Amino acid sequence: MTGSGIDMADPDVVVVGAGGDAPALAWRLGQQGIDVLMLEAGPFHGNEQFPNPHDDRGNAASAATGDLSGDLLDQQFTAREGDMGSPVDGKLRWGPADAERAPWARTVPQTGVISQVAGVGGTTLHYYGNHPRAFVPAIDDQPHWPIDYADLVPYYQHLESVHPVKPAPTTPKAELFFEGARRSGYDLTTGLNVDDEGYRPFPNAIHQPDEALARDGDYDGDFRDIDGDTLACHEHQGGPHPRGAEFEDRAKRGSLVSLVPKALDTGHVEIRPNAFATQVLTRAGPGPLEACGVAYRDTWTGRTRRIFADCVVLAAGCIETPRLWLNSGLPDDGWVGRGLTTHHFDFVSGVFDSETLEDIIGQRKVEPHQGQAAGSRLDVPGKGGIAVNTFAPGITASVMFSESVNGFAFENDTSGEPWDTEGRITGTKLKEQMSDYRRMLTLICHTDDRPRQDNGVSLDANTEDEHGPVARLDWSPHPEDDERRLDLARRSAKLLDEAGATHIHRAAAAPIFLHLQSSMAIGKVLDAGGEALSVDRLFVADHSALANGVGGANPTHTGQALALRTAEHLAERYFDGVADPIPADQTPASADD
């Protein structure tokens, strides 16, 4: 093993991507004494080896938890949320760390926005910490997926204790949602395994609020003394702990603060940021072909290099994993990059009058910006899920009122539908809507869109960047996906109506590619252990290995659970096995497990 800041020359396993799922795999391999080099296209925030990650290249690599710095994370990230988020020139984007350069290209022929992030922690640098398990039928009713739900449970439990995952605190906006759900006839779901319809607090990977913040607590107004979730503002980038927390104590448990320190702590994992993999190297093996390394390009210097290893793991996400595969000329039987799902989102909001709110939640405003961004949900297996999803005012104006596949609200006849308006709202009308922001509750529908071979990632033969032909993403909903989304939108409107909303608006949102799954599915491109069917020693450990959109539950918990499981299969097949298999010694995480 090399020291920190030095590039590991001879790893056992090379992993492409250090995003949401890959650190789980690296941690598990590192625990078995397997040397892992992770190549990450984007920057490493909060690391002494890279003190100015958007201005200077810094050192080559990091291999020690001692490199991680909460203070640096504050400087580079937590305190700069305002200039992080833009997909063009924000610090969290799909693009090089060098802030002076343009983002990397993708081709999206139809309407739609991709929301993905390059950097250690990947797109979980942006996420809300929602960590539900997959719906049980979404795993067990997939004939092409050779894994049962029961196989995943021990890995779920392992991660739930690590992050940790806890039910979100019930804030006023959650109580309003629960009251609407109860009046609509839904029951509270208990436990973590979801078979049936019901509402519940979101199981979130966010440290619980400090007890001082409770109504009877002794909070004196100074956040510096507060641990965990402050419930102040919404959790987007950075996490809600304002300043001063230790790196691993950050409230929101994106992979950068939860799993990356654990991976580095094994002493067998090195992460090299600013390293864009451009080719999987192969050679003839006992089977038709086997992977033996990766070629990559330093995004600051342009220098290219090859790394050889016993096994290669692709964890570059649902778009770049198939792009790298195809750019490497690896075999394709028609399912590489295909079957992409995206949860076909929609948004429905309700505005409440102050008296109604006073009656239900004891205050005259919803205050949607306070508390965890998504802290409560309704599960509808077979259709998807509905969650409270509260954004800051600017994002609310954008997703709720400014984008729609159904044109402008003034063009749409909504008679017969449970909403008053549908579609885009602009100008004075938008100002009127937004002036009600503090009495508004916004719900997001996560539709259980199904994998279809027509949807997915291919190479754009006409557009190349410095890393080869770029990915082209084609996705359109099947009429059955539209039906499921409409069903969820109607359930959302009913819930808001039952809670007493005076005006209900449906966005009929244009596609947002934010929860991406299943473009390199186990059962299609990969075997049950996550290894490629057509290339030996080549594994996939990101959301692309999922068979579907896990029913509409947020996908990261399942992606990480699967990555842990894939690590164990890799260690069994090509190294000395697993000394401490996860299923062997689990403490159940909840009564129904």
Ligand SMILES: Cc1cc2nc3c(=O)[nH]c(=O)nc-3n(C[C@H](O)[C@H](O)[C@H](O)COP(=O)(O)OP(=O)(O)OC[C@H]3O[C@@H](n4cnc5c(N)ncnc54)[C@H](O)[C@@H]3O)c2cc1C
């Ligand atoms: C605003 C927002 C909120 C979200 N909230 C939630 C939530 O609450 N719960 C949830 O479950 N999900 C949430 N998600 C989705 C979640 O973040 C993603 O589903 C998850 O991060 C995907 O994990 P992944 O490992 O497949 O890919 P990623 O996390 O995208 O990681 C892929 C990594 O690979 C790197 N990479 C790509 N190509 C290369 C290459 N050629 N060489 C080297 N490195 C490469 C990328 O830079 C990236 O770091 C949210 C997403 C967004 C945008």
